[in-house]
Amino acid sequence: MISTLYKIGIISYFKNRNSLFWSFGFVLVWVLIYAYGFPAPSGTYLKYTESTYISFILLFGISVSMASVVFYTVSMNLSIPYITRFDRVKSYEVSFSNILSSLTFSMVVGIFAIIFSLLIFRLRFSSVYIKNIYMLIFILIVISLFFTLLGLLFSYLLSLLNQVGSLKFISQIPMILTFILVLGLQIFRKPGPDLIYYSPFNAMFTIIIYSLTGKAGINYYHSGLNTNLLLISTLIWILSMVILVYVLEKLYETSGKRNQYTLEDIFK
Amino acid sequence: MALIYIENLKYSYGNLNNSLRDVKYELNNGEKNIVIGPNGSGKTTFLKCILGILKTEKMIKIDNNYVENIREYTALSTNIKDALHLSGDLSVKEFIKYHMKLKLIKEDAAFNMLAYFKLDSLKNKRLSDLSTGQEKMVYNTIALSGDYKIILLDEPLSSIDPDRSRLLINIINKSKNSFIITTHDLDLIKKIEGSTLNIMVDGNLSEKISPGELIFSMNVNTTRPQDKFIEIRGNDRTIYLTYGKENNVINNIDDLLYLYEV
Numbered sequence: 001m002i003s004t005l006y007k008i009g010i011i012s013y014f015k016n017r018n019s020l021f022w023s024f025g026f027v028l029v030w031v032l033i034y035a036y037g038f039p040a041p042s043g044t045y046l047k048y049t050e051s052t053y054i055s056f057i058l059l060f061g062i063s064v065s066m067a068s069v070v071f072y073t074v075s076m077n078l079s080i081p082y083i084t085r086f087d088r089v090k091s092y093e094v095s096f097s098n099i100l101s102s103l104t105f106s107m108v109v110g111i112f113a114i115i116f117s118l119l120i121f122r123l124r125f126s127s128v129y130i131k132n133i134y135m136l137i138f139i140l141i142v143i144s145l146f147f148t149l150l151g152l153l154f155s156y157l158l159s160l161l162n163q164v165g166s167l168k169f170i171s172q173i174p175m176i177l178t179f180i181l182v183l184g185l186q187i188f189r190k191p192g193p194d195l196i197y198y199s200p201f202n203a204m205f206t207i208i209i210y211s212l213t214g215k216a217g218i219n220y221y222h223s224g225l226n227t228n229l230l231l232i233s234t235l236i237w238i239l240s241m242v243i244l245v246y247v248l249e250k251l252y253e254t255s256g257k258r259n260q261y262t263l264e265d266i267f268k
Numbered sequence: 269m270a271l272i273y274i275e276n277l278k279y280s281y282g283n284l285n286n287s288l289r290d291v292k293y294e295l296n297n298g299e300k301n302i303v304i305g306p307n308g309s310g311k312t313t314f315l316k317c318i319l320g321i322l323k324t325e326k327m328i329k330i331d332n333n334y335v336e337n338i339r340e341y342t343a344l345s346t347n348i349k350d351a352l353h354l355s356g357d358l359s360v361k362e363f364i365k366y367h368m369k370l371k372l373i374k375e376d377a378a379f380n381m382l383a384y385f386k387l388d389s390l391k392n393k394r395l396s397d398l399s400t401g402q403e404k405m406v407y408n409t410i411a412l413s414g415d416y417k418i419i420l421l422d423e424p425l426s427s428i429d430p431d432r433s434r435l436l437i438n439i440i441n442k443s444k445n446s447f448i449i450t451t452h453d454l455d456l457i458k459k460i461e462g463s464t465l466n467i468m469v470d471g472n473l474s475e476k477i478s479p480g481e482l483i484f485s486m487n488v489n490t491t492r493p494q495d496k497f498i499e500i501r502g503n504d505r506t507i508y509l510t511y512g513k514e515n516n517v518i519n520n521i522d523d524l525l526y527l528y529e530v
Binding site for chain 2: 072257
């Protein structure tokens with residue numbers, strides 16, 4: 001049943017008009033704004049500035065697409081008790097296929113973000129920089145997994161607490177956190193560089209820049225961050241979220257007060 | 269042995285008073301049971317508890333197994349949207365196909381049913397683009413397309429036009445399956461052949477009666493009569509349905525409004 005549930009998830013993400021607008025549309029708009037809305041940086045700043053833009057777009061694009069994951073998972077949570085009792089579906093098949101379809105969707109958004117921004121920036125700035133393509137592919141997978149798990153975490157919390165009225169706001173939290181932490185460090189240089197090792201958002205952002213420029217730092221003038229530590233920190237976060245999602249899923253299954261909402265509550 | 273056996277079912281939403289109060293219920297093989305009651309009386313909550321969407325513990329048995337322990341029991345189906353929801357972005361064709369796949373049933377039966385209901389033209393439309401009545405008919409189609417032992421239908425005729433209502437009632441009458449059907453529609457009670465009836469008010473379920481006993485020769489009053497027929501407890505009062513001395517006939521929904529005002 002995993003393939004059937006996976007196909008349902010994939011169709012839902014790629015046919016949902018809101019989902020497509022907020023993920024691919026978001027990337028499209030911001031690439032064009034960065035390329036044509038700001039003056040072209042010159043000389044030595046170009047490589048780093050372009051890489052910073054691509055890093056923003058990749059991270060933000062995937063974080064925005066997680067709103068779709070939250071909506072889809074919260075609505076599917078209603079039907080899980082039925083399909084696992086009265087269809088030939090096991091609960092691990094639902095979880096696994098949901099993670100796979102969310103991961104696929106966010107990776108496609110990420111690949112689109114990278115390819116489209118490289119294409120437009122090449123046209124605009126006549127330059128394309130990828131220092132380490134394997135690291136870039138790896139970090140794309142890591143980012144997709146991180147935001148998929150974050151989306152699932154919020155979904156189970158909302159379903160457990162029957163707070164689907166907060167869905168529209170909660171689904172934006174991954175994007176809001178990304179904006180505040182990543183932009184905060186870039187624009188205001190605060191919080192300081194040590195935060196990067198603790199904040200998965202900043203760690204992932206720095207690793208993208210490293211894979212594009214070969215430098216791991218807060219900005220062009222700063223370098224010397226330990227990329228291995230950044231990766232380890234991100235993977236520890238992901239492992240913690242896997243455990244937390246598993247615990248919340250079990251709590252959801254046993255909770256006496258689950259599903260005290262309807263589909264109308266979700267989509268009003 | 270009853271197909272569905274419920275004892276002392278209680279359920280409440282959050283901090284609200286009990287939505288279901290000590291419900292006792294049995295559904296037998298081949299029985300077509302209709303549950304009527306006013307809005308908010310707990311009919312849909314009752315069905316959702318049977319389906320396991322709302323959690324209960326050791327209160328409901330289906331085919332001699334507690335509902336919380338049931339797995340892969342494909343002999344039951346329903347038309348309840350919250351149970352069947354996969355995605356509003358699927359087309360009708362995809363929605364039906366995937367539901368049949370999840371039950372490992374051939375999809376032809378469902379598409380034949382869709383054609384029977386004259387809904388072939390909806391196949392390529394998105395679920396979220398359907399009207400309320402069209403969406404309801406798609407869910408009814410899924411519920412009725414298969415050789416199920418038990419079918420739970422929540423307001424199957426709401427927002428449905430008379431022609432399709434007639435077709436739906438035909439299917440139910442010809443079927444040998446067991447049904448629980450919730451409705452406001454008194455006409456449905458008259459048209460489902462051989463059915464039994466329960467009345468739900470404020471989370472209380474009455475004992476089982478036949479539709480004829482409700483519709484014909486019935487008085488509705490709040491003082492306990494000598495010849496008690498059926499007692500229905502609401503929040504603040506109790507209503508008694510008895511045979512009327514002058515053979516009052518309950519022939520339309522207005523006669524039951526007194527009941528609905530509880």
